[in-house]
Amino acid sequence: MVYSGDRRLPSSEFSQPSEAGISYVDFVYSYSQLFRSLSLSLSLSLSLSLLSIDMAVMLRLSVLLTLLLFSLNPSSALYEDQVGLMDWHQQYIGKVKHVVFHTQKAGRKRVVVSTEENVIASLDLRRGEIFWRHLLGANDTIDEMDIALGKYVITLSSVGTILRAWNLPDGQMVWESFLQGSKPSKKFLSVMMNFKMDKDNILFALGKGCLHAVSSIDGEVLWRKDLSELTTESLEIQRVFHPVDSDIIYAVGFADSDFHTFQFNAKTGELLKHSVAAFLGGFSGEISFVSDDILVTLDATGSHLVLISYQDGEINFQKTHISDLVPASSGVARILPTKLTGIFALKTDSSVVFLRLIDGNKLEVVEKINNPTSFSDALSYSEGQKAFALIQHVGSRIQLTLKLDNDWNSNLLEESIEMDPQKGLVQKVFINNYIRTDRSYGFRALIVLEDHSLMLLQQGEIVWSREDGLASIIDVTTAELPLEKEGVSVAKVEHNLFEWLKGHILKLKGTLMLASPGDIAAIQAMRLKSSEKSKMTRDHNGFRKLLIVLTRAGKIFALHTGDGRVVWSLLLPSLRGSEACQYPTGISIYQWQVPHHHAMNENPSILVVGRCGLGSDAPGVLSFVDLYTGKELSSLSLAHSIAQVIPLPFTDSTEQRLHLLIDAGGHAHLYPRTSEALKIFESELPNIYWYSVEAEKDIIRGHALHSNCILDETDEYCFSTRDLWSIVFPSESEKIISTATRKLNEVVHTQAKVIEDQDVTFKYISRNLLFVATVAPKGDSAIGSLTPEESWLVVYLIDTITGRILHRMTHLGSQGPVQAVISENWVVYHYFNLRAHRFEMSVIEIYDQSRADNKDVWKILLGKHNLTSPVSSYSRPEVVMKSQSYFFTHSVKTMSVTSTAKGITSKQLLIGTIGDQVLALDKRYLDPRRSINPTQAEKEEGILPLTDSLPIIPQSYVTHSLQVEGLRGILTVPAKLESTTLVFAYGMDLFFTRIAPSRTYDSLTEDFSYALLLITIVALIAAIFVTWVLSEKKELREKWR
């Protein structure tokens, strides 16, 4: 590893080199953990001074020793046995949409699921663990799933064009077929089980208007039939099915107001029969198949039920008014998608009505259910018997009922289960049967809940439950844990001295490689279960925190950073669908109240921002959540929309942070709505600026506040705004694809940077720096469709207060996607270079030239310097840019930078690669001052020789041998310990660890052997004593001589 130039003494009086990472100043700063080196040097000095040795020699030595202590620390890379000590990894699959049980054979019982997050996975039915899992591409949505031959899972994806078979035991893809088609249509997949054709199961797949018969052994297309070709109109196939033990495939569909049925020969694909009938009323909405030759749908007005029977090509329509069947119904009804025989469900405004078909032409209401309810498809569990499950919510309990689909009144099973109210309503039910020891039939139900979690119910109990809502995190923040209070008993960590010593002796044995396999296991268990890391109180180093995440389901989870467990969860009432707000979506979370000075006894709280609906002009929803109790404190339904949320750097007397909400109409609204907040805000009114990026119009605007709203003068918390500046990019040549700003809470230790020959430069540090990347309008599309000549990438650095463009740079022959990160005085961005056909990363560093004269010590002593003059956006900055580019091997999904408590520790870039790993790359590799042959002085400073590409060192993967499947974001949070950053990477999976970019110079590592230290000290004391006795004797002898 290249850490040669890391350590150096402070070289000038007025500045401290923070770039190089570890200097002695930093070392002293780390007050708390100093004792390692001190205890050593003290014990040394003690022993040595006793021996009356030359002091100077000893001092040099202790310097040497402390240096050696550092260099001998393990680097940021892990040893294999350290996995799980400070990191945790959780795997999720997302909200389940298709389920296939595989329980026929003895052995591992499993359930194969596909989800809305585009995952196909095989789960253990006993415990809910993942056997295997695949995340398909973003455009490769899974449409249908089934099992063929008892060993292959078949998926139809990419709007019905890709058919894949996965091996059931290990998830290996067996074959893949590309299905041709011309126009979008419904997707459909069916496996013909009883169709013996050389022991092959034939798959029938419908996609893009074409019906395909595919062999399930190798994916070969046996025949294909373009259904849209059969008729001239816009035919929409609704269903394809084949009766058991039949060679005929049926397809039914609508074309405008015509109803079509087709019959095909299953072996050859030959069209046997085609019949059409016109229905004047037209069709709308869902379709429910009551039996193989009767279906129910609604007419175009939605007020009549249409019963269509199409036996043997003869089509009959029958129209029934809904209010004739369900007297009290009003409003629009819709048919719920069911797959039951003889029964279908109709949802009216307040209730679900089950209707039954009698004698093939009469409809009858079976039951009307007013509770929220959901039901499963019919499952045939023994000969001719079909059952389905019905789940109703009754208070906080759910009632699971299993019914035979031909006999409504008798229940096969009735269970009532207590359900966590934070899981919401049951949305989907899937049932499976098994044979009990007494040869009766038992049933298990897999349910999907409102918060996207998955649960298995069996015999009136919850067998397992998975929090799969965590697969779709929208936003993350962190919160401190409560302080350890007096009187609250501290978890018994050190049981007694003997145990403690025993543990350390075990560890010592481990380090000396003397431990037996049993001992090693004991050591590993001891390290992993350490109760220290999962305590519910704040720790000295700031490693224990709460991760607060908002998921797509509108649920807030608090995860403990120590072991990743869910401390509390809350399904936000304000983000659940209701009459007033049909489709609420969560947007982001903000720290609302972080008590530390005045309101120490208050619990911290967060602000959850959401909106009712998908458009940015939908009215907003605010919710305030207590972070310790996990309860919603209050919620607000706003009259205005939310386009932007600006947390202001002011807090009121209860430490509530002021937030400015900008609506789509350009008005600003202040929260909290208290007179105190208003007073604080009004005094700061002229100093508040913000900017907005209109990506679709390629405009960036700067705004400031004007006065109170003109429209609504009674609302004193509403302010009108004015445009200060705008940058309009020429839309024919440039298109905004990426922007980046500095993190609001980033801490920079020093503005000065020592370069070679004891020289100093000053970083240009501004909070108001915006990075904007634009590409040629065509460059917006993916790689592969552009030539280098017609693409370019332009990057800008803009001051967001004045709109001044500080820097502009063009990369010809490059294109997006662009990932960028800003920290301190530098920007790093990643893009694709079409000429070299490789990814590139560039760095821009910004230096403040106006302070460059402050190098003279005498001037500073005489006060002739401008170091204390404020940095203002209004003064024209004399900035100097330095830039350099390097090749980088991989695509990058997301990029982040480490952040530490005081900003002293050197930075690392955290790069989420296309392989779903997180790579920690030292910032020193992205230093514009790198040259091919650095001078001696530069080498001493730690500048690396220039290479054309950035190195990828496998040991520097933060995620080591794990993958954060579907990686979307990386959050870095400083720990209290200056050397350490907490890293949380999320996507489909969650991964948490802590890293030390300059290694843990301020604390002992996990595997530090206290016992060895103790033994050494004892040995030293013994040696002192022995030598003392010896020297006494020698002296005595000399005196006698």
Add this chain to the structure above:
Amino acid sequence: MERSKQLTCISILLHLCFCLLPSTIAITSGSTEGYTISGRVKVESMGAKGFSLPAKISNAKIILNGGQKVSFLRPDGYFSFYNVPAGTHLIEVAAIGYFFSPVRVDVSARNPGKVQAALTENRRSLSELVLEPLREEQYFEIREPFSVLSLIKSPMGLMVGFMLIVVFLMPKLMENMDPEEIKRAQEEMRTQGVPSIANLLPGAGRS
């Protein structure tokens, strides 16, 4: 081994889709714009059998153009991308434990069937689309086995070692020194005062 090599030497399939599926020619011509890119991933260490992939690579993903399309490996290591437009594309392999170079693949519209592929890392051009890892990746530091040297090199070992040197060698050195020189050095020390640990650490006085 020789035979398996022959078997694996299958050239890249790059055809117009309707060449692969003759039945489609009659039906559509406008919507089937794309080409098919097929290739295979080959890992050397898979042993003599040659056809089954090692367990850890069977979870690999093949990614086209930075996530535009994702494909998976068949048991024999083959993969395909369907419906790819003409142009210069980039294929990446994401497999834990291996480092693969991205591959640049040119799909030309003028002469279908002709393919050009090159590793972007070392600009080596490929005559067929067979992707091999450049190296295996080791994500963990390897613990060095216990040795006397490592014990001596540890801070404690160094301390003990130094102490021994001081105890046994220093007196010898002192003996060899000129007594006058020692006296002078001691004089010097007295004038300077005794240095302390605090002086050693420059920031200590300040903080």
